Amino acid sequence: MNSLQLKLLVSLLLLTGLGIFGYKAFVLGFPLTPEEQTRTWNVEARVSFEAQDSPVKATLQTLNRLPRFVVTDEYFISDDYGLLRGMQAEDGSGLTNDTDAENAIAVWSKRSAKGKQDLFYSARLRPENNSDDRTWVHPTDIPRLVDPQFTPAEQAAANSLLTKVGSESADIETFVPHLMQLLMPPSDNTDAAYLLRGHPGRLGAVNMAVRLLHFSGIPAQSVHGITLSTSNNAPLSHWLELYHDGAWHMFDVTQGAFGTPGDFVPWWRGNAPLASLKGGESLEVTLSVAPVSVSSLKNTVEQLNITEPAIMGFSLFNLPVQAQATYRVILLIPIGALLLVFLRNVIGFSTFGTFMPALIALSFRETELLWGVCLFSIVIILGLSVRLYLEHLKLLLVPRLACVLIVVVLLMAGISVVSFKLGFPRGISVSLFPMVILSMTIERVSVMWDEMGAGKAIQQIIGTMAVAVLAYLAMSNQYIEHLTFVFPELFLVLLALTMMTGRYTGFRLLELIRFRALLKR
Amino acid sequence: MLGWFRKLRSLGVVGLNSRNAGYVLPHNPRPLYPLVDDKITTKRLTESAGLNVPELYGVFRSQHELKRLPELLERHDSFVVKPARGAGGNGIMVITGKLGHSFRKPDDSLVSADSISFHILNILSGMYSLGGMPDRAMVEYCVQFSPVFRDIAYQGVPDIRIIVYKGVPVMAMLRLPTRESDGKANLHQGAMGCGIDMRTGMTTTAVWKNAGCDTHPDTLNPIGGVAIPDWRELLKQAALGYTVTGLGYLGVDIVLDKTQGPLILELNARPGLAIQVANRAGLRHRLDSVDAVHQSLETEEQRIDYAMEAFAS
Numbered sequence: 001m002n003s004l005q006l007k008l009l010v011s012l013l014l015l016t017g018l019g020i021f022g023y024k025a026f027v028l029g030f031p032l033t034p035e036e037q038t039r040t041w042n043v044e045a046r047v048s049f050e051a052q053d054s055p056v057k058a059t060l061q062t063l064n065r066l067p068r069f070v071v072t073d074e075y076f077i078s079d080d081y082g083l084l085r086g087m088q089a090e091d092g093s094g095l096t097n098d099t100d101a102e103n104a105i106a107v108w109s110k111r112s113a114k115g116k117q118d119l120f121y122s123a124r125l126r127p128e129n130n131s132d133d134r135t136w137v138h139p140t141d142i143p144r145l146v147d148p149q150f151t152p153a154e155q156a157a158a159n160s161l162l163t164k165v166g167s168e169s170a171d172i173e174t175f176v177p178h179l180m181q182l183l184m185p186p187s188d189n190t191d192a193a194y195l196l197r198g199h200p201g202r203l204g205a206v207n208m209a210v211r212l213l214h215f216s217g218i219p220a221q222s223v224h225g226i227t228l229s230t231s232n233n234a235p236l237s238h239w240l241e242l243y244h245d246g247a248w249h250m251f252d253v254t255q256g257a258f259g260t261p262g263d264f265v266p267w268w269r270g271n272a273p274l275a276s277l278k279g280g281e282s283l284e285v286t287l288s289v290a291p292v293s294v295s296s297l298k299n300t301v302e303q304l305n306i307t308e309p310a311i312m313g314f315s316l317f318n319l320p321v322q323a324q325a326t327y328r329v330i331l332l333i334p335i336g337a338l339l340l341v342f343l344r345n346v347i348g349f350s351t352f353g354t355f356m357p358a359l360i361a362l363s364f365r366e367t368e369l370l371w372g373v374c375l376f377s378i379v380i381i382l383g384l385s386v387r388l389y390l391e392h393l394k395l396l397l398v399p400r401l402a403c404v405l406i407v408v409v410l411l412m413a414g415i416s417v418v419s420f421k422l423g424f425p426r427g428i429s430v431s432l433f434p435m436v437i438l439s440m441t442i443e444r445v446s447v448m449w450d451e452m453g454a455g456k457a458i459q460q461i462i463g464t465m466a467v468a469v470l471a472y473l474a475m476s477n478q479y480i481e482h483l484t485f486v487f488p489e490l491f492l493v494l495l496a497l498t499m500m501t502g503r504y505t506g507f508r509l510l511e512l513i514r515f516r517a518l519l520k521r
Numbered sequence: 522m523l524g525w526f527r528k529l530r531s532l533g534v535v536g537l538n539s540r541n542a543g544y545v546l547p548h549n550p551r552p553l554y555p556l557v558d559d560k561i562t563t564k565r566l567t568e569s570a571g572l573n574v575p576e577l578y579g580v581f582r583s584q585h586e587l588k589r590l591p592e593l594l595e596r597h598d599s600f601v602v603k604p605a606r607g608a609g610g611n612g613i614m615v616i617t618g619k620l621g622h623s624f625r626k627p628d629d630s631l632v633s634a635d636s637i638s639f640h641i642l643n644i645l646s647g648m649y650s651l652g653g654m655p656d657r658a659m660v661e662y663c664v665q666f667s668p669v670f671r672d673i674a675y676q677g678v679p680d681i682r683i684i685v686y687k688g689v690p691v692m693a694m695l696r697l698p699t700r701e702s703d704g705k706a707n708l709h710q711g712a713m714g715c716g717i718d719m720r721t722g723m724t725t726t727a728v729w730k731n732a733g734c735d736t737h738p739d740t741l742n743p744i745g746g747v748a749i750p751d752w753r754e755l756l757k758q759a760a761l762g763y764t765v766t767g768l769g770y771l772g773v774d775i776v777l778d779k780t781q782g783p784l785i786l787e788l789n790a791r792p793g794l795a796i797q798v799a800n801r802a803g804l805r806h807r808l809d810s811v812d813a814v815h816q817s818l819e820t821e822e823q824r825i826d827y828a829m830e831a832f833a834s
Contacts, residue, residue: 345538348537394635394639396642396643396646397642397643397646397647397648398646447648503542504538505536505538505539505542505543506526506536506538506539507526507529507530507534507536507538507539508536508537508538511529511536511537512522512525512526512529513731514731514794514795514798515529515534515797515798516731517728517731517732517733517798517801518529518532518534518797518798518801518803519525519528519529520733
């Protein structure tokens with residue numbers, strides 16, 4: 001019954017622990033190693049213009065809902081402008097609260113400004129799940145056909161243009177490139193020139209193409225964005241998204257051909273311009289893109305803070321940094337404990353105190369291994385000699401313990417001062433924690449020295465030290481530290497393993513030596 | 522290496538993990554431990570049940586009670602000072618005689634009355650107790666050990682350890698102090714262990730420092746074939762240890778006194794496993810056979826009969 005209960009409990013713990021671990025590692029994208037790096041992108045838009053000593057209102061498209069990216073760290077830098085953020089429908093009309101609208105905009109405004117103005121928008125693009133996967137995600141809604149609202153004259157021009165393009169092409173694959181060719185400036189087609197009046201530049205041509213496509217019954221929309229590569233003056237590129245025969249087609253306006261966007265990041269959709277301005281002139285927008293490598297862990301944490309605040313609210317990452325640093329260390333103690341359970345119950349080591357070696361290992365973390373072992377040996381040897389001398393004075397146990405503690409403190413202070421004087425800064429890395437452990441060890445050693453003789457005591461010191469070094473190696477391993485801190489649910493697995501060891505009734509390895517007389521026959 | 526493990530298992534050797542999980546944890550309920558962990562309690566319990574124990578001369582509970590020490594030292598020439606909750610035979614001071622104002626230890630070294638009182642103070646402050654808890658010191662009769670073992674013991678008091686499982690003595694071992702063990706009878710401190718035939722009470726094989734051996738390292742006399750007198754009485758005392766404490770897996774330590782016969786020195790709820798090495802036999806088969814029949818054994822006599830019958834070597 002007990003054993004069944006244990007098995008159930010162990011498998012439950014294993015399943016829960018590994019389940020949560022798998023979910024975090026493979027769905028939420030927590031990295032499995034501490035040094036994993038992810039490339040994020042810093043995107044900056046600089047809006048500059050000449051103000052004309054009148055009310056100023058500048059509108060800029062901002063990043064919103066990018067497929068495969070999470071936008072964080074958005075900053076709007078402007079001296080003393082008022083800032084409004086909101087959504088904008090794709091037709092470019094003003095601010096709306098409609099969350100279905102595709103575009104996000106920022107509106108800077110000021111009662112009066114004069115001279116050259118510079119406004120900045122910057123944001124960090126973090127790839128979801130730390131992956132480099134850049135496959136294009138098509139919109140889920142199929143666009144409605146809308147009336148292009150041509151005037152009768154424009155309708156005639158559009159008809160004539162579409163007839164010409166239609167007669168020169170065979171299918172949609174050839175129709176769209178021909179249409180774009182005629183529309184792209186400089187255009188020598190008179191119909192195109194008439195339609196494009198008042199809609200200058202590439203953006204005008206692209207948006208006119210969308211209207212014409214709607215006019216000929218093909219749902220389409222324009223997407224404007226940038227390419228992710230280092231640049232101080234990133235060019236805008238434009239794509240047409242067409243929905244035809246039940247499938248999406250992407251037309252790259254810059255290349256003049258159908259294709260699949262690779263490193264393209266959509267900035268906004270529809271016929272609004274990137275930036276617009278009232279009360280100023282010579283508006284100019286410069287976009288710059290720069291990659292920033294950050295640790296994948298940090299990236300995931302920042303992302304989840306935005307996308308899954310409920311999960312992150314109950315994680316260790318939500319603690320103050322100071323507490324996080326403490327937990328990084330505390331969470332290593334169970335690792336040392338499991339190792340000790342294994343070394344004691346399966347191998348058969350005997351050590352001073354049950355978990356003393358784990359604590360000694362923890363104090364090695366603060367001094368580093370070699371210096372820690374040296375310091376430990378020096379202080380224990382000196383402390384023991386003091387202890388053995390105190391034996392002659394026939395002091396009572398507790399005062400004698402206190403004497404040892406006082407001497408250990410003095411010794412540590414002395415070692416720190418001397419080693420610092422000699423130029424070993426490591427000597428001062430001693431902190432409060434190892435001190436207590438040292439005095440306890442000295443007392444235990446000296447009691448054992450009295451009772452079991454020097455040989456046995458030294459043997460146990462060396463055993464304890466060896467186990468402590470092993471525990472230190474496990475507990476200072478940065479992968480283990482990373483795993484325990486990022487995936488504390490692994491402790492359920494650890495608990496299950498420890499429980500299983502608790503029911504191990506086989507021989508200990510060192511019992512082979514103990515019972516060797518029996519084996520000889 | 523797996524072959525070695527298999528061999529140990531087929532010999533029926535019980536390891537520490539197996540002893541703890543299979544015998545100590547299920548058969549020795551924790552609340553019964555104080556009965557055997559505190560030697561003063563054990564002494565009262567066994568005395569009232571008619572078991573033979575060394576006479577208690579005095580108990581020291583606190584520092585100021587040390588006033589009574591000189592008077593106590595006056596009355597007795599030989600005695601043993603022990604911590605009530607000591608572990609592994611630590612903190613035991615044996616005084617075999619008086620020489621003027623000094624006291625003689627078994628190795629003929631002399632100690633002063635001051636040293637004895639300092640030793641008691643150490644015991645009181647918990648130096649030898651489990652977990653360093655404050656303790657009590659007891660002064661009791663120093664066993665005048667029976668000449669039976671004169672040829673095979675070096676100083677100190679040889680004692681007989683009997684493992685009692687559910688009231689049935691299953692295995693016994695004679696522990697002989699050596700020069701190396703400083704008169705102590707603990708195997709890990711260098712004492713010698715001899716297996717004992719459960720039927721006759723004769724010593725059989727011996728082990729010293731984890732290796733088989735036929736002669737005592739100090740006296741050079743052969744170990745085997747020494748008969749322990751009153752063997753059946755000894756087994757009965759051991760079996761009574763179970764009746765008194767209720768501990769299913771019990772180690773009983775018995776010494777043979779020149780005049781008083783077998784005396785129970787202490788009871789142990791976690792007896793060690795070296796007894797298997799001394800007897801060159803595993804405990805498992807014997808424990809299993811007790812498991813099979815213990816329901817039908819109702820009196821101590823029946824249990825002893827069974828043990829002498831089933832576990833003869």
